[in-house]
Amino acid sequence: MNHQHSHDKRADILEAAHRRFARFGLAKVTMDEIAADLGISKAALYYYFPAKEDVFRNVVAAEQQDFAKRIEAIIEGDSEAPGKLREYFKQHLALLGTLLDLGRAGDSIKPIMRDLFREFSATETGFLTAILSEGKRRSEFAVDSSEQTAQLIQHVLQGLRIRFFKTMTPGELRSADIKAYRDEVLRFLDILLIGISHSRNGVKKI
């Protein structure tokens, strides 16, 4: 919208805040520190943002919007629906990696992150529904309800994510653990792709 040469001050603040949040987490970053990083006073921050939480939300929302942009591009593309679903999963995992840093330092942050994810989940369901619907239209997927299936996929991803971080957060999470998580998500994707593929047979629903 307004990126002329003059640095958008809000963007600067968001960037500085992002660095701090990624390193220490919401609770362990003070507004004074962010202000000091930028060489301005805390009061200046409050000129641009009404609250600390608002700064944090904007940092996360920015990442989510980048993700949304990438997914929209994928949906617009002309590959087949299964390929799009694969791409979606790939981007989803990338987003998670980015948000991983912001989400540390638990407890005080949890309700906020929950909010952020809940709001964004509607968007994600929309994307998944779009991909599934297209696949259905093109006879690449066979699903009863694209909406319902999209929601199931999202809930499984969310569930695996929550489960993962619930069992891992004690102690820093090693990249090996993250890889295990990635692998499991991709294994789910494989089963899912067959499970919703159009050319099914041999299984009777009871």
Next chain:
Amino acid sequence: MNHQHSHDKRADILEAAHRRFARFGLAKVTMDEIAADLGISKAALYYYFPAKEDVFRNVVAAEQQDFAKRIEAIIEGDSEAPGKLREYFKQHLALLGTLLDLGRAGDSIKPIMRDLFREFSATETGFLTAILSEGKRRSEFAVDSSEQTAQLIQHVLQGLRIRFFKTMTPGELRSADIKAYRDEVLRFLDILLIGISHSRNGVKKI
């Protein structure tokens, strides 16, 4: 097994404790109350159980063992593997319903429940692996690794469960919500059964 404590006094205690725990949760039940229910002194409880937590663990473990018995019977049975997997899911949901009551009153209980579930998860993976392996042997299922797939299934179930209670526990959970959860698990089962069915085609793994 038990000629230490002759009669079923332990069972009596477990039963009384179960009633209390199911109604109020671990944190809101005192040993004095359980003892009073049985008309004995608190010290008597400590004759049979070394700690309050141990009583709780035994209550939960009893339910899990009942579940294990039922699953073993199912595995021994002679139905087809997909049917066994369906039965497994059905029993799994039933177990969850039973444990639901015990698991209320959060925070103090969480690490204990986590322990209980974690220990039991090895058993559950074993059951799932057995069902999947049999299906594979009988050419009813096509899975690369029964073990890995069993683990994935279990993690998805665990994830959906955690996700569900994480988003629902504020406020009492209504039976309508539980039904939504059940439906989602069963929808996952449908996709899973197709996804691992032997007669797959038309989808290339990339």
Next chain:
DNA sequence: TCCTGACTATTTTACCAAAAAAGTCGGACG
């Protein structure tokens, strides 16, 4: 062996005061 009453040890709760951080405001400066 099974249990009790009376004990001790530990955990939870309530409270408060001090410190830290969030958030506000009148006014300066270009």
Next chain:
DNA sequence: CGTCCGACTTTTTTGGTAAAATAGTCAGGA
């Protein structure tokens, strides 16, 4: 006017402590 600061007020977190509640122990009795 839009941008920012210093000084201010308000809210939240922290730390410490005492009382209450509850877990857990023990010597001994039936």
